[in-house]
Amino acid sequence: FDWSKWVVEGVDPKDLGRDIKTASGFSGFFEALFGSGSFMRKGQDISRDIEISLEEAFEGTTRILRTKDNRRLEVKIPRGAKTGSKVRIKGEGGTGVGGGLNGDLYLRMHVAKHPKFKLDGDNVKVTAPIDLYTAILGGEVEVDTLKGTLRLKIPPETQNDKTFRLKGQGMPKLNKPGVFSDLYVAVSVRLPQNLSREERLLFEELRDYRW
Structure with missing residues (x-):
């Protein structure tokens, strides 16, 4: 057998021949190359995308997953998860080789768009409508938050x-609890709509007074 056709860095083909003479069959050959014992390797890590609502990201939630062997996994998604956050499930990835550990499963979060609130990094943005009179004279307006409603002084x-x-x-x-x-x-x-004749006259008077 011509060992020179096989390139193994740092190993002389002549030494391979001598090692094989003292080894029994293929198992001896692999022991000569890799040492005694099984070749162990951890299984591949796997990533999966999962969508959650903004309310679920705010409160925290639970997802139920089914494995390939039909086991039921209950996965807790913590409060404050945002798009790009990952939840690691140990040992639920690819199967290990030669008795190696299984890989891990990573759930990558994606927070769905909300009809009212918008995420801006860690912060939240919302729009609050106010009428013209409150804008001019001041007052209070009710504002929706993820915790409920509150009064905002204008x-x-x-x-x-x-x-x-x-x-x-x-x-x-x-x-970061709390x-x-x-x-x-x-x-x-x-702006007000469907103005009456009297209301329009009042605005015209205000315009003339200001200008």
Whole structure:
């Protein structure tokens, strides 16, 4: 057998021939190359995408998975998970080789778009409509948050798209119990519609007075 056709870095083909003479069959051959014992290798890690709602990301949730051998896995997704966050399930990846450990399964989170709230990094954004009179004279407006509703004080002469920061009213921070990000509220001034003749005259008087 011509061992020179097989290239093994750091091993002289002549030495291979001598080693094989003292080994029994193929098992001896592999022992000569790799040493005694089985060749062990950890199984491949596997990643899977999973979509959760913003409310689930805020509260934390549970997903039930079925394995290939029909086992039931209950996976807890922590509060504050965001797009790109991963949950590791140990030993549920690819099967190990030669008695090696199984790989791990990683669930990669994707937070679905919300019709009202928008994520901006760790913070949350929301738009609050206000009427023209509140924008001009000041007042209060009810604002939706992920925790519920609260009253936001609007100062006089608030401009359209003015943004208010509500500290600690955003998302819970991952792995930081009791710590929350901020909520940014942008006001959207709604103009009155279907004005009566008297209302239109009042606006015209105001215009003439101002100009």
